Amino acid sequence: xxxxxxxxxxxxxxxxxxxxxxxxxxxxxxxxxxxxxxxxxxxxxxxxxxxxxxxxxxxxxxxxxxxxxxxxxxxxxxxxxxxxxxxxxxxxxxxxxxxxxxxxxxxxxxxxxxxxxxxxxxxxxxxxxxxxxxxxxxxxxxxxxxxxxxxxxxxxxxxxxxxxxxxxxxxxxxxxxxxxxxxxxxxxxxxxxxxxxxxxxxxxxxxxxxxxxxxxxxxxxxxxxxxxxxxxxxxxxxxxxxxxxxxxxxxxxxxxxxxxxxxxxxxxxxxxxxxxxxxxxxxxxxxxxxxxxxxxxxxxxxxxxxxxxxxxxxxxxxxxxxxxxxxxxxxxxxxxxxxxxxxxxxxxxxxxxxxxxxxxxxxxxxxxxxxxxxxxxxxxxxxxxxxxxxxxxxxxxxxxxxxxxxxxxxxxxxxxxxxxxxxxxxxxxxxxxxxxxxxxxxxxxxxxxxxxxxxxxxxxxxxxxxxxxxxxxxxxxxxxxxxxxxxxxxxxxxxxxxxxxxxxxxxxxxxxxxxxxx
Numbered sequence: 001x002x003x004x005x006x007x008x009x010x011x012x013x014x015x016x017x018x019x020x021x022x023x024x025x026x027x028x029x030x031x032x033x034x035x036x037x038x039x040x041x042x043x044x045x046x047x048x049x050x051x052x053x054x055x056x057x058x059x060x061x062x063x064x065x066x067x068x069x070x071x072x073x074x075x076x077x078x079x080x081x082x083x084x085x086x087x088x089x090x091x092x093x094x095x096x097x098x099x100x101x102x103x104x105x106x107x108x109x110x111x112x113x114x115x116x117x118x119x120x121x122x123x124x125x126x127x128x129x130x131x132x133x134x135x136x137x138x139x140x141x142x143x144x145x146x147x148x149x150x151x152x153x154x155x156x157x158x159x160x161x162x163x164x165x166x167x168x169x170x171x172x173x174x175x176x177x178x179x180x181x182x183x184x185x186x187x188x189x190x191x192x193x194x195x196x197x198x199x200x201x202x203x204x205x206x207x208x209x210x211x212x213x214x215x216x217x218x219x220x221x222x223x224x225x226x227x228x229x230x231x232x233x234x235x236x237x238x239x240x241x242x243x244x245x246x247x248x249x250x251x252x253x254x255x256x257x258x259x260x261x262x263x264x265x266x267x268x269x270x271x272x273x274x275x276x277x278x279x280x281x282x283x284x285x286x287x288x289x290x291x292x293x294x295x296x297x298x299x300x301x302x303x304x305x306x307x308x309x310x311x312x313x314x315x316x317x318x319x320x321x322x323x324x325x326x327x328x329x330x331x332x333x334x335x336x337x338x339x340x341x342x343x344x345x346x347x348x349x350x351x352x353x354x355x356x357x358x359x360x361x362x363x364x365x366x367x368x369x370x371x372x373x374x375x376x377x378x379x380x381x382x383x384x385x386x387x388x389x390x391x392x393x394x395x396x397x398x399x400x401x402x403x404x405x406x407x408x409x410x411x412x413x414x415x416x417x418x419x420x421x422x423x424x425x426x427x428x429x430x431x432x433x434x435x436x437x438x439x440x441x442x443x444x445x446x447x448x449x450x451x452x453x454x455x456x457x458x459x460x461x462x463x464x465x466x467x468x469x470x471x472x473x474x475x476x477x478x479x480x481x482x483x484x485x486x487x488x489x490x491x492x493x494x495x496x497x498x499x500x501x502x503x504x505x506x507x508x509x510x511x512x513x514x515x516x517x518x
Contacts, residue, residue: 089152093118093132093166096515100165105151112147112331118168122516128335129435129511131171138162139298140278141270141288142433144171146324147331157292172511173435175332177317183460184317186310191217191238191253215321218314219251223282223305230280232305237261239318244289262302266291269319271312272303273429281305285312289319309436309461382501412443412491417512419444427456428463430513436461439510443468443491453491455481456513459506466505468494 088104093114095101101121105114115130124130132145134154139162145154151166158164177184218239223232224246236247238258245258267289272279275286285306306312321328372378412418419427422444431440438459446452446467453468466481468491478487479494482504488494498509 091151091155091166093168094135095122096167096169107152109151110147111145111149111151112334114151114166115168122168124516129170129172129174131169131174133167133169133171133433134164135167136162136164136270139301140273140275141290142167142273143268143270144174146320146328147335148324148327154292159293168516170434170511170514170516172437172440173313175328175335176435176437177321178329178332183310185216185218185314189218189220189311189314191219191240215318218318220311220315221251221307222315225279225281225303225305227299232280232282237304239315239322241322262289264319264323267319267323268292269316271316275303275305279303283307285309287312287316309432313436313461415443415492415495415512416514417442417495418491419513419515421445421447423447424454424456424465427454427465430515431456431458431463434513435511437511438507440513441509441511442513443495453479455494457505457507457509464506 087107089107090102091105091114092100092102101118103114103117103121105117111132114132118124119130132151133142134145135142145151155166220237221234222237224235225232236251238245238247238253241264243263244261246261247253247257248259249257268291270288270290272281272286272288275281276284279286281303283305285308287304287306289302289304290300304315306315372381413420419430419442422430422442424447427442427444430442434440436458440458442456444454444456446454449467449469451470455466455468457464457466468479468481469483471478471480471484471487473484473487476489478489479491480487481494486497486503488497495509497503498505500508502508
């Protein structure tokens, strides 16, 4: 047995020790054990300000469930969100689908600024003819914002009860009345009191007034919806700089028969979507004038209906010119002076832009080319060029390396002008929404004829539809819109050809109807 003396006493038994032999060790004989160095708390100098966030030194952790907590009570969520720029405000802009995009804009950002920003972020092909649309789904109203309008001021007039939104889309007709005023302002609708110079014709008067940023007085019959009834009444209206007037006695212009309907300074003009079904309008050419603030009742809207699209376009264009005047002309000039980006344009876009610069040339002589001045000779040269083009295409398609596998029939499905199973009514609505200008087009599947397509083209403020029929020749499949006179191996070739050659169409294809998803 072994006993160790010290602060404690322990006895060890050892079989190697015989009998009662005992080994005693004094505690002081052994040296003191070395002191153990244990970890001590380290004081960290705090550089936090009094009352600061206790988690400010902790790295921000994204919150996996942001919908379960409020940003005002969750420091983790606050740290994971991007901080808003100074003097910036967040707005939501929808594409022509259900998707939307949040954009930071300045306090004085205009519709033009927002469109330029969205063109860059959405990687749009061209930089022109984009617009912001103010859409009221509840009231079925929409209007194109002017380029100079401040976006936040427009949004501030919206009622929280209505699901009003901004829509980013094409609008080719925003300033079309500056380019073709006689189409937008027919002589029959110009008031006699606007003839300030008897030696001027109506067309010259319109040109002079548009150059100065004004508009002639407009007159004509419109259907107006009575506020307390569902019936529509036909009334004669006058649109002047001082406001919109209605005649209480036929088409009389005497001051005692004129009644003020609205003051243009406090009103905006909207087009009405599906007015026949929603408001019982006698025609689809309905527009509305209302104050910027959303009315609480439908009865507060002033609904007007025209007999044709040209009449409605004339009234709405005159409203804009009377309200904004010279500012619209400045916006138009600014849009014309904006820098172009030809490197981002597609081939079809460049062809449509260069169409107005094409002239008929004759290279048959030995002295070089000459410009054909005679219109009859130029038309004959165009027909001859078309026949030569068809002969070249027929020879190219007869080559052995050209087959259906090399040019698939579904190659058109990826083109921006192809809209698949869009109905006739929806196609007309798309073209109307993006601007009724000559040459605007789209191609869609035919709903009445199997394996056929329909070319929808805008001409003189109307939508025309042309059936694209598939046919076979020499065992090959072609497409035609002129009963086989001109054959195309696919829809891309058809579009490329009619962007330069008019053919049986009233106008060449210029502006594709494009829907952009943000």
